[in-house]
Each structure stands twice: as structure tokens, then as C-alpha cells.
Amino acid sequence: MTGGVPWCHSHMTTPDTKKSAAAALIHAFVTTGDDLADRADLARFLRGQRLVTEGAIPITLADFDEAVTLRDGLRAQLRLAAGESADAEAVARAQRVLDGLRVTVRLAPSEAALSPLAPAVVDEVRRGMARVAGAWAAVLATGEWREIEPV
Template identity: 70%
Template sequence: MTTTTTSTPTRPSAAAELIADFVSTGGRLTDRADLARFLREHRLVTEGAIPITLADLEETLTLRDGIRALLDRDTTPDPETLARAQKVLDGLRVTVRLEPTEHSESPLAPAVVDEVRRGLSRIAGAWATVLATDEWRRMRL
């Protein structure tokens, strides 16, 4: 008797999908309007005006480049790129949820009121989730 096993492809988690979208923005994230659009499209901020500074954009791009460097299996990550991205993460304020919510993909929640930093904190939470589940190792650029 022959037994065949079929495997069902595993769908990426919401956190992995967010990280994949974030690192693949490339030329689509070049100015403050692009950043506002990305944050809104991914529901990382509330509706309404988002005051975005050039420093906010720079931090976002720095974080994206650091995560992208870790996910790029074809090259060795530049330590300076990783250090700059880590500095962005170190500056974000997050808190741990006592109870999970229906709409959260991460146990981490933003602990800030600034909309851009709230969005970056949610990206950081998604990154923490893919790290904790080891899903980042299956992600490809």
C-alpha cells in the first residue's frame, strides 16, 4: 500500500505580509506622501492628516533597509545598516498587550501618540512576530 502525502502551502501570516510589503516598497516610498499612503493602505494609522517630517521618512527608510538587509539571503548584511535600523527600533515605544485583540497580529502595541511613530511601532510589532515564529527565515525578497 502506497501512501502519498500532499502538503498544503502555508499562507504567510498578516505580520509577514506587512513586512514583505514594507521591504518591497523600493521606488514607491520616496517622499512623505508615499509614506502617508503606505501607512493608510496598511491601516497602521488613523484616518486624517498625518504630519510627516523628513526625519520620519528617513527613519522609515532606515528601518526598511535594515529589515531588507536581513531578509536578503544573497548578501551579507552591512553591520552599519543593521546598527542604524536597530537605533530606529530602540527609539520606538511599544507595550505588550495583556490580552490579544481580534485585529492585532502582534502582542506588541504602539505606546505613542504620534501617528508616524505609531505606524513604525506596528511594523516593529510585525517584525517581532515574524522573528518570534521564525517565519522571517522563510521570507524571500
């Protein structure tokens, strides 16, 4: 190769500040605030983010509680990472939610996939939450989670 170092071009370009789809999903989820006040709000979020199929989604109170617990824990983790004070117990509760979500690794994820992790459950709400978990795994793997603004 003549005329320079092969990696120079990529380091000389303007940094792209656009979030990945996974980071955008995590940001949207942790910033729901009062927009995630009941089961109907959760259904709207899941549909709006294309985490579930269209149609009726039966969401139990337990599903809703898990979603709020996960959101609050992710938010707390982002705050802790930013050097802010946050509820460590919220992080522990969210970890228990993540521990209960089943995901699998896709050998060949589609271009549109948020992560190589995919839901391994049939329940629509849990599939949606498993997709959030996959997005969190993706932003952890890339380090992009450090750039998501805590709420």
C-alpha cells in the first residue's frame, strides 16, 4: 500500500453522533417518565417502538410492573455511570427482571435487528421486554451505553 496508513481515513472523518437503533430504543425507554403510567401506555410504547406485532396485547399488572422496574433500573444504572446518585436497589430489581427474560443468540441477525440477541419467548410483552434487554446488551457491548443521557 502506498501513500499513508490504512486506518487514517476513518480517523479523519467527522465523528458520527447518530445513535444506533439499540441506543435510541434504550433512550426512548428510560425517558418514558409519565408516558409509562399504565398498561395502555406500555402497549403504546411497545407498538410505537415496533417491539411487538400489531393487534391486541394482553398486558398483565405483573408485566407492567416488570417493565417499570426494568426502566427504573436502566435509568439508575445510567445515572450511576454518569457519577450521579441513584438507587442501587433499583438496579438490583431490574437485574432480576433481566434474569427472568429469555433470549437466544441469532447466528445471522437481520440488518434491522437491534442486537444478535432475540426473544426466546412467545408472550408478546415479554418478547418486547426481551428486545429491550437485547438492545441493552448491544449498547453494553459497544460501550455506547455511556453516551446515553441519564434522565
